Amino acid sequence: MNKSGFLSLTLDGPDLIESVDLHNVLSILTEIHKIFDKTYAILSNTPRLQQSDRNIFQIRASNFRKGSFVVDLDVVLRISQLAIFGASLYPETIVKYTQQSYIILRLVFQALRDGKSIRIIKDENTTVIIDVEGERQIFSMESFEIAKEVRDHYISLTDTLESKKIENIKMVTPLMPVLNLNFKDKNFFDSTKNFEDTPLDVIADICKFDKETNKGKLRVYDEQNIRSGYYNFSVADNLQLNIIQSMINSKTNVKIVCEIESNPLDGHRISKLKILDIRVIA
Helix, strand or coil: CEEEEEEEEEEECHHHCCCCCHHHHHHHHHHHHHHHHHHHHHHCCCCCCCHHHHHHEEEEEEEEECCCEEEEEEEEEEHHHHHHCCCCCCHHHHHHHHHHHHHHHHHHHHHHHCCCCEEEEEECCCEEEEEECCEEEEEEHHHHHHHHHHHHHHHHHHHCCCCCCCCEEEEECCCCEEEEEEHHHCCCCCCEEEECCCCEEEEEEEEEEECCCCEEEEEECCCCCCCCEEEEEEECHHHHHHHHHHCCCCCEEEEEEEEEEEECCCEEEEEEEEEEEEEECC
16 A cells, blocks of 8 residues: 655746756756655665665656646655554655755745854754744754755755746645756855865875866875865865875875854864965975
8 A cells, every 4th residue: 555745846947948957957856856765764764775775665657748847756665564554654745844944944044145144953863943033943853864865865956947947846745845946046055164274284295186176185184183984175276286296195294274164054064175385295
């Protein structure tokens, strides 16, 4: 026995009146599927979807129409398999949490765009309070975690939208809207990025370097001024030869500044490095 949650997905724009750009439409459908996948994975406590999950959980498309590009979607779960997850996981549940995570992203990034102060308060791992300058809304912890996981897919969706081409993506159920994006939302879900002012010295191994773009990847060793691990970097033209020569050695002293990416959901992290100077360790 199967149970399904019905949705209608509409893509609007001049580019869709007579025909469709198959690459863009397939990209949009893929990102929407990934959003549902992440929602399902968190609700079912599944770290990574396997083929067995695909046998249980499916998004089925039907009734394609043009003018606007319109397709009906069914979120399908095979009921006989639901016992392994608990009775609370139904297609309507997946759709509801998809909607709630979108509302969280809209709320947080609109406040960020408006320059408003945002506080996120986690209450005993069950609920999350999002406070925007004293106005509070309460969401489940699952909705909040889903929002963090699917943000990149919304960024990808907005990247497909463009004035006079595909301008709008809308998904609704018979009872409620689930998401609504238009070409003005490009960069809406992006983090803020800024380079720090203070240079740092770190010991690193230059792993990869592309002399055409002056970009590469390095590994920072333990017990340095930043967390150990792999980072992307850029470098000025005048240091290109030094970078190439340093790749012979496993350890190099580099002076860097960090680009910090931040948003209210994920906090702060180093997104990449800029190399200011380099010295090979003998």
